[in-house]
Amino acid sequence: MNAPIDTADPYSHAQDAATRLAELTGVDSHDVALVLGSGWLPAVDALGEATAEIDTTDLPGFSAAAVAGHAGKIRSIRSGDRHLLVFLSRTHFYEGKGVEAVVHGVRTAARAGCRAIVLTNGCGGLKDTWTPGTPVLISDHINLTGRSPIVGPRFVDLTDLYSSRLRALCREVDPSLDEGVYVQFPGPHYETPAEVRMAGIIGGHLVGMSTTLEAIAAREAGMEVLGISLVTNLAAGISTQPLNHEEVLEAGRAAASRMGDLLGRVVPRI
Numbered sequence: 001m002n003a004p005i006d007t008a009d010p011y012s013h014a015q016d017a018a019t020r021l022a023e024l025t026g027v028d029s030h031d032v033a034l035v036l037g038s039g040w041l042p043a044v045d046a047l048g049e050a051t052a053e054i055d056t057t058d059l060p061g062f063s064a065a066a067v068a069g070h071a072g073k074i075r076s077i078r079s080g081d082r083h084l085l086v087f088l089s090r091t092h093f094y095e096g097k098g099v100e101a102v103v104h105g106v107r108t109a110a111r112a113g114c115r116a117i118v119l120t121n122g123c124g125g126l127k128d129t130w131t132p133g134t135p136v137l138i139s140d141h142i143n144l145t146g147r148s149p150i151v152g153p154r155f156v157d158l159t160d161l162y163s164s165r166l167r168a169l170c171r172e173v174d175p176s177l178d179e180g181v182y183v184q185f186p187g188p189h190y191e192t193p194a195e196v197r198m199a200g201i202i203g204g205h206l207v208g209m210s211t212t213l214e215a216i217a218a219r220e221a222g223m224e225v226l227g228i229s230l231v232t233n234l235a236a237g238i239s240t241q242p243l244n245h246e247e248v249l250e251a252g253r254a255a256a257s258r259m260g261d262l263l264g265r266v267v268p269r270i
């Protein structure tokens with residue numbers, strides 16, 4: 001069994017996880033990391049051949065996945081001359097395990113050698129033209145958790161946090177891709193209609209419960225970040241329908257081939 005994450009020294013704990021990851025996968029160094037959010041799991045097969053799959057719980061600092069549709073696994077995938085490190089699940093802020101646990105995978109990926117990370121999620125959309133199953137590039141974020149994964153006087157610059165180079169690459173592959181500002185709420189409840197209106201007023205276009213803390217940790221670690229949201233539902237109050245998690249999983253299944261095609265064409269060019 002695993003000891004919980006060492007909050008006093010999360011960086012060396014991530015180094016321990018990366019060392020164990022290299023042993024278990026037989027891959028000394030990975031190149032690009034991907035974190036799959038709600039609805040993205042069916043797209044994973046388009047990335048290439050899996051050379052190893054391990055349980056996250058086999059690495060120091062990870063605990064079991066809590067959400068249906070998120071398998072607690074990490075896959076090492078060979079894609080051309082690249083080694084991809086794919087997290088089939090993430091730890092969410094709302095699990096209450098602390099911000100260090102939320103970003104442990106990102107820090108592990110950085111220590112495993114990854115120079116870029118693709119953070120995906122399922123989210124609510126504020127534009128009614130974004131029907132369920134629409135992918136949207138994250139151009140920037142607003143972090144409403146009130147927390148940072150960084151402790152102490154490390155004043156990390158977040159200008160161009162979501163790499164304009166990688167967004168342009170995505171648009172070369174699919175010129176129809178829209179972009180928007182992602183607003184992370186703490187969750188696990190969905191927003192009220194008034195909170196969704198607020199998200200729009202402060203400049204948001206997408207609402208979700210992940211990604212921003214991971215993006216900050218990735219930038220701190222020097223990785224280039226690509227964020228892609230899959231709009232799985234219209235945000236509360238934009239839609240007249242109540243929200244449910246099954247709808248999220250179904251939107252992912254329906255959009256899988258488009259997401260797979262997008263990732264399969266973008267990742268080799270990162």
Ligand code: 8IG
Binds near residue numbers: 125191207233234248
């Ligand atoms: I999937 O509408 C998914 N995740 N906060 N709001 C928030 N998170 C989400 C939503 C949503 N849909």
